[in-house]
Amino acid sequence: MLELKFFRQLLPMIVVFFSTSVSADVLDEIIERGTIRVGVAEFVPWTLKNKAGELVGFEIDVAKKIARDMGVKPEFKVYVWEDIIPAVQKGEIDIIAGGMAITPARALKVNFSRPLARSGGVGLATNTRMTFEIESLKQLDSPEIVIATVTDTFAASVSETLFANAKVKLFSTRDAAEKEILEGRAHVYLASMPEAQFLVLKHADVVDMPMTEPLVGNSEALAVKKGEQQLLNFLDAWVTARQSDKWLTTTHDYWFNTLEWTKDAAP
Numbered sequence: 001m002l003e004l005k006f007f008r009q010l011l012p013m014i015v016v017f018f019s020t021s022v023s024a025d026v027l028d029e030i031i032e033r034g035t036i037r038v039g040v041a042e043f044v045p046w047t048l049k050n051k052a053g054e055l056v057g058f059e060i061d062v063a064k065k066i067a068r069d070m071g072v073k074p075e076f077k078v079y080v081w082e083d084i085i086p087a088v089q090k091g092e093i094d095i096i097a098g099g100m101a102i103t104p105a106r107a108l109k110v111n112f113s114r115p116l117a118r119s120g121g122v123g124l125a126t127n128t129r130m131t132f133e134i135e136s137l138k139q140l141d142s143p144e145i146v147i148a149t150v151t152d153t154f155a156a157s158v159s160e161t162l163f164a165n166a167k168v169k170l171f172s173t174r175d176a177a178e179k180e181i182l183e184g185r186a187h188v189y190l191a192s193m194p195e196a197q198f199l200v201l202k203h204a205d206v207v208d209m210p211m212t213e214p215l216v217g218n219s220e221a222l223a224v225k226k227g228e229q230q231l232l233n234f235l236d237a238w239v240t241a242r243q244s245d246k247w248l249t250t251t252h253d254y255w256f257n258t259l260e261w262t263k264d265a266a267p
Helices: 002-021 026-033 058-070 081-089 154-162 174-182 193-202 229-244 247-257 260-264
Strands: 035-040 073-078 095-101 110-112 122-127 146-150 167-171 188-192 219-225
Touching: 026 035, 026 229, 035 058, 035 081, 058 073, 058 095, 058 229, 058 247, 081 095, 081 110, 081 219, 122 154, 122 174, 122 193, 146 154, 146 174, 154 167, 154 188, 167 174, 174 188, 174 193, 188 193, 219 229, 229 247, 247 260
Parallel strands: 035 073, 035 095, 146 167, 146 188
Antiparallel strands: 095 219, 110 219, 122 188
């Protein structure tokens, strides 16, 4: 009788364990559905719009290639950056492809694939008129200096360390942060190196780039909801294969080491 009573107590836990173990991984759902839902945010040159209003960029190419190799179609969903991790946690999307830097804090919320690349780390652009008398990086770390950056980005995570004494203003979108420096309400725009370079390229009469080297480097990866091990295994294998055949290197070089794509970018 004691053994029977003990078994009855364990039965609910056994049912939960086996129902969880045999539940379909999202990879199975993707294959059955015929589409992979990809979360992106607009950061140049990972994701941007061309003159026709279509999404293009390094991560768009990556997601399209992943979908082709899976035998499915990509379905892109654009988010403001701070909403993209909650989106994958809630199951609105299957993967995040947004040049997401690998950090310990993010690893508590999502599972990262193997690193896709190193994309230059954090750079800065400065408002030329407002900073023409500044001669060193140390002078930017001052209470009188306003620094604009995008919330929950790698740049934002290091801003308080790099500029502990400056006033850091966080914005939910890249456009809002860039507007601050372009309209003279911020001295500095802190972002990825490619974003800072592209901003200067478009607005050389207003902003410049005093440093050609990144302030801090980072590695980026794809991200999935915690527990989706089969999908993560596929992405790890995909990264390994596409690094081996040089597809990732070639595609990354096009978006990060040339300016050919800028002629088709939306103004």
